Amino acid sequence: MTLGFIAMSGIRCQNAELLEIGLTLPGFLERSKVIASLPSLGLLTLAGLTSADVEIGYVEVPDLAQVSGLPGEFDVVAISSFSAQIKEAYQLADRYRAAGTLVLLGGLHVSACPDEAALHADAIVIGEGEPVWPELWADLKACRLQPRYNARGRSFDLAEAPMPRFDLLDITRYNRITVQTQRGCPYNCDFCGASIRLDPHYKLKPVSKVIDEINRVRELWPHPFIEFADDNTFADRRRGRELCRALIPLGLRWFTETDISVAWDNELLRLMKESGCAQILIGLESPDTRELEGVERKANWKRRQADRYREAIARIQDAGVTVNGCFVLGLDQQDTTCFDRVLEFVRDTGLYEVQITLMTAFPNAPLYGRLLEKGRILEPGAWEKCTLFDINYQPAQMSVSELENGFRELGQKIYDREFIEERRRRFFQRQNELRQQRAVAEGA
Numbered sequence: 001m002t003l004g005f006i007a008m009s010g011i012r013c014q015n016a017e018l019l020e021i022g023l024t025l026p027g028f029l030e031r032s033k034v035i036a037s038l039p040s041l042g043l044l045t046l047a048g049l050t051s052a053d054v055e056i057g058y059v060e061v062p063d064l065a066q067v068s069g070l071p072g073e074f075d076v077v078a079i080s081s082f083s084a085q086i087k088e089a090y091q092l093a094d095r096y097r098a099a100g101t102l103v104l105l106g107g108l109h110v111s112a113c114p115d116e117a118a119l120h121a122d123a124i125v126i127g128e129g130e131p132v133w134p135e136l137w138a139d140l141k142a143c144r145l146q147p148r149y150n151a152r153g154r155s156f157d158l159a160e161a162p163m164p165r166f167d168l169l170d171i172t173r174y175n176r177i178t179v180q181t182q183r184g185c186p187y188n189c190d191f192c193g194a195s196i197r198l199d200p201h202y203k204l205k206p207v208s209k210v211i212d213e214i215n216r217v218r219e220l221w222p223h224p225f226i227e228f229a230d231d232n233t234f235a236d237r238r239r240g241r242e243l244c245r246a247l248i249p250l251g252l253r254w255f256t257e258t259d260i261s262v263a264w265d266n267e268l269l270r271l272m273k274e275s276g277c278a279q280i281l282i283g284l285e286s287p288d289t290r291e292l293e294g295v296e297r298k299a300n301w302k303r304r305q306a307d308r309y310r311e312a313i314a315r316i317q318d319a320g321v322t323v324n325g326c327f328v329l330g331l332d333q334q335d336t337t338c339f340d341r342v343l344e345f346v347r348d349t350g351l352y353e354v355q356i357t358l359m360t361a362f363p364n365a366p367l368y369g370r371l372l373e374k375g376r377i378l379e380p381g382a383w384e385k386c387t388l389f390d391i392n393y394q395p396a397q398m399s400v401s402e403l404e405n406g407f408r409e410l411g412q413k414i415y416d417r418e419f420i421e422e423r424r425r426r427f428f429q430r431q432n433e434l435r436q437q438r439a440v441a442e443g444a
């Protein structure tokens with residue numbers, strides 16, 4: 001039997017003007033170029049759980065419009081899903097089913113909208129794939145495939161994680177490879193549509209397993225750049241230190257997403273730098289305490305951190321780790337003055353990298369239900385707008401065009417080449433100063 005893992009890859013943006021600007025603004029472009037070529041770790045992971053008698057292929061489809069017919073012939077296909085590309089995934093699923101191929105659908109969007117997805121698949125998986133994949137395949141082989149496999153409530157223990165099939169990739173096509181060290185997040189942000197929506201637990205993969213996975217990547221690519229496909233790598237700082245210690249001998253360069261609390265752990269910062277951390281991405285969301293009210297739903301955690309954002313960024317960057325500060329524009333507490341505040345904050349702090357996105361109502365996030373109830377979702381079901389660069393809801397204190405224009409203008413300022421270079425220069429100058437100070441102190 002042949003099984004094709006089909007990744008709907010690439011980046012998405014419906015707003016033609018932003019897309020156009022994206023092509024000329026280095027900041028937008030650089031990050032897009034870097035991330036657009038990441039493989040689907042979810043599918044490689046399921047491939048690692050698939051029995052050896054199944055012949056496996058892995059295909060990426062960055063743009064379905066460029067594919068006439070099918071991107072590969074298989075008996076069964078497993079297609080992954082994010083909201084932004086789900087309509088393409090459904091089209092492809094329909095094409096495969098018309099050709100007599102069995103279609104399996106899973107992933108974040110399918111888990112959020114199972115009834116919709118079921119119309120395009122022979123079987124769907126809700127939640128994490130691992131807990132139900134072996135059972136699904138046993139049923140499939142015995143010709144008793146069920147229409148739904150629900151993994152909710154069957155939290156997968158990452159100590160049991162299979163080795164992702166990195167060997168299925170043409171490794172020369174990628175500038176980074178993803179490895180996952182944890183799933184979930186101890187916090188619950190209103191707009192978050194990431195892995196916490198598959199399984200609510202914050203869970204960690206044993207460090208030895210992470211290292212085995214990286215070593216597997218290194219067999220294919222001796223000096224890889226690793227992007228951890230995590231939601232909050234260092235929420236557990238003790239284990240974070242353990243992870244970094246184990247990474248040091250590998251001589252890697254790596255990137256991850258985490259929260260601001262790393263700033264207060266000097267030992268962790270030192271180990272991050274020593275183990276090759278090139279950058280951490282932190283969801284700051286807004287520089288303004290008032291605007292962060294209620295964003296984190298469990299304990300208003302983000303609002304409570306904001307007063308110390310400036311000091312925290314300085315501490316992390318002083319440790320030699322660059323910060324990619326992420327801001328969400330269009331929060332309910334924001335009015336048209338929010339754009340200037342973000343710009344000023346970026347200027348003051350000298351954030352090395354900045355990512356601005358529009359608040360987005362993903363179908364699996366609490367925000368979506370809240371806005372739908374209030375009639376603020378502009379076009380229910382327009383999942384193609386779930387790109388972080390398109391507006392799919394009525395902002396509370398701005399018009400849609402005010403938000404769109406403010407966002408575009410802020411992007412033009414933040415991604416202005418000179419401004420980027422100025423921030424980078426400032427980072428390296430400060431590193432030099434600190435090096436000199438250390439040399440003086442050591443000499444004394």
Ligand code: B12
Nearest residue numbers: 008009011012040042080083084085106107129193194230
């Ligand atoms: C790596 C990544 C990418 C890569 C994806 C590469 C690829 N082809 O998969 C790239 C850079 C291309 C990318 C692009 C985009 N991304 Co992205 N990305 C991520 C990131 C950082 C990690 C995802 C990951 O690898 N998770 C680990 C794997 C193991 O989990 P998983 O994919 O969910 O798979 C598990 C289950 O879902 C399930 N499963 C998945 N697929 C299938 C299929 C079947 C058949 C079955 C049975 C099970 C199953 O089993 C897996 C194991 O349990 C997350 C943020 C995060 N920290 O999670 C954002 C994230 C997924 N991205 C997001 C977004 C918005 C985008 C873009 C729209 C951005 C843009 N404007 O272009 C595009 C969409 C592109 C597209 N083609 O759809 C959102 C999605 C929210 C949502 N609900 O849809 C996230 C959560 C980030 C965020 N800010 O909210 N992204």
